[in-house]
Amino acid sequence: MGKRMFTGLQPSGQSLHIGNYLSAIKGVLALQDTHECILCVVDYHAITVPYDPNVLRRFTLNIATEYLAAGVDPERVTMMVQSDVPEHTELAWLMGCLMPVPKFEQLPTYKDKRARYGTASFGLLAYPILMAADILIYKAHTVPVGRDQLPHIEFAREVARKFNHTFGETFPEPEARINAGAYIPSLDGKGAMSKSAKNGSIDLSDTANTVQDKLARAVTDPARVRRTDPGEPHNCPVYAIHVCYTPQGMLAQLAQGCREAAIGCLECKRILAQEIISDLAPLQARRRELLARPQRVREILAQGAATARPRARETLSEVRQRMGLD
Numbered sequence: 001m002g003k004r005m006f007t008g009l010q011p012s013g014q015s016l017h018i019g020n021y022l023s024a025i026k027g028v029l030a031l032q033d034t035h036e037c038i039l040c041v042v043d044y045h046a047i048t049v050p051y052d053p054n055v056l057r058r059f060t061l062n063i064a065t066e067y068l069a070a071g072v073d074p075e076r077v078t079m080m081v082q083s084d085v086p087e088h089t090e091l092a093w094l095m096g097c098l099m100p101v102p103k104f105e106q107l108p109t110y111k112d113k114r115a116r117y118g119t120a121s122f123g124l125l126a127y128p129i130l131m132a133a134d135i136l137i138y139k140a141h142t143v144p145v146g147r148d149q150l151p152h153i154e155f156a157r158e159v160a161r162k163f164n165h166t167f168g169e170t171f172p173e174p175e176a177r178i179n180a181g182a183y184i185p186s187l188d189g190k191g192a193m194s195k196s197a198k199n200g201s202i203d204l205s206d207t208a209n210t211v212q213d214k215l216a217r218a219v220t221d222p223a224r225v226r227r228t229d230p231g232e233p234h235n236c237p238v239y240a241i242h243v244c245y246t247p248q249g250m251l252a253q254l255a256q257g258c259r260e261a262a263i264g265c266l267e268c269k270r271i272l273a274q275e276i277i278s279d280l281a282p283l284q285a286r287r288r289e290l291l292a293r294p295q296r297v298r299e300i301l302a303q304g305a306a307t308a309r310p311r312a313r314e315t316l317s318e319v320r321q322r323m324g325l326d
Ligand code: TRP
Pocket: 006, 007, 008, 009, 010, 042, 045, 130, 131, 132, 134, 135, 143, 144, 145, 146, 149, 152
């Protein structure tokens, strides 16, 4: 142990899809064994743009449920809600006093959202300092994030450097760990798997029938118009997903079968459907259990906050002392 990992989860109502699972979630699960892990549902970030309180409440519980179902072990991982540990916001205020306004205005995520909503709240401008505080309050070393978050991590590193330089060595510079375990194409062959394309994603909540139906409709190598046309697996989104699920030996057979037109796309999809369905089964069983007992998820989050809070307080008092606020 020794190394600490922190990441923030946006409250979201969606059931995650296998693309999220194979990149972001598996990345986090892998770190459970080697790092002290803290997962934080970032509700204070979610309110920086217009939102509905009832929806937020529901989404906060939902994202926690999804991660637990996917295999986050609450015995080993601290999972909590950001607003349950108000020390994050206090640290954000202190750190905010170190950073010049133009730095905030330059961030691409800020510019994008301001353009999308036509205006920006002060909270939206302050978003990156709260994110820096989330990370620094636990002196985290490793931060798994999507590529779009890199400017925010760079900002957090600057905050750490600036603080250390001004008030004395206090924080490690956190490092981003890009969630890029695998590139999962959309089933419609257009870009990465996402929820926006109809039938473009296989969701963690999909039943066996739905998985089969979605795969049956999935795009394959356009060269395989007829069953007898040979194909090239590397032009096929279904094959790209096979790579993530299917054991080596079978995979090689499928690739060869495709190139020689010895196997049809339907058969190849049927095999993949079986692999995905059995991979999802334990996760779906846990998901059903948790959905039936939302109180259990709330308890896990409360326990997470109880574990995180003394740690956050410790850093905060160190910072207050260094800043002459004790
Ligand atoms: N901004 C991140 C996102 O949209 C979420 C987040 C908030 C986060 N605080 C964090 C991620 C701290 C990593 C570390 O995905």
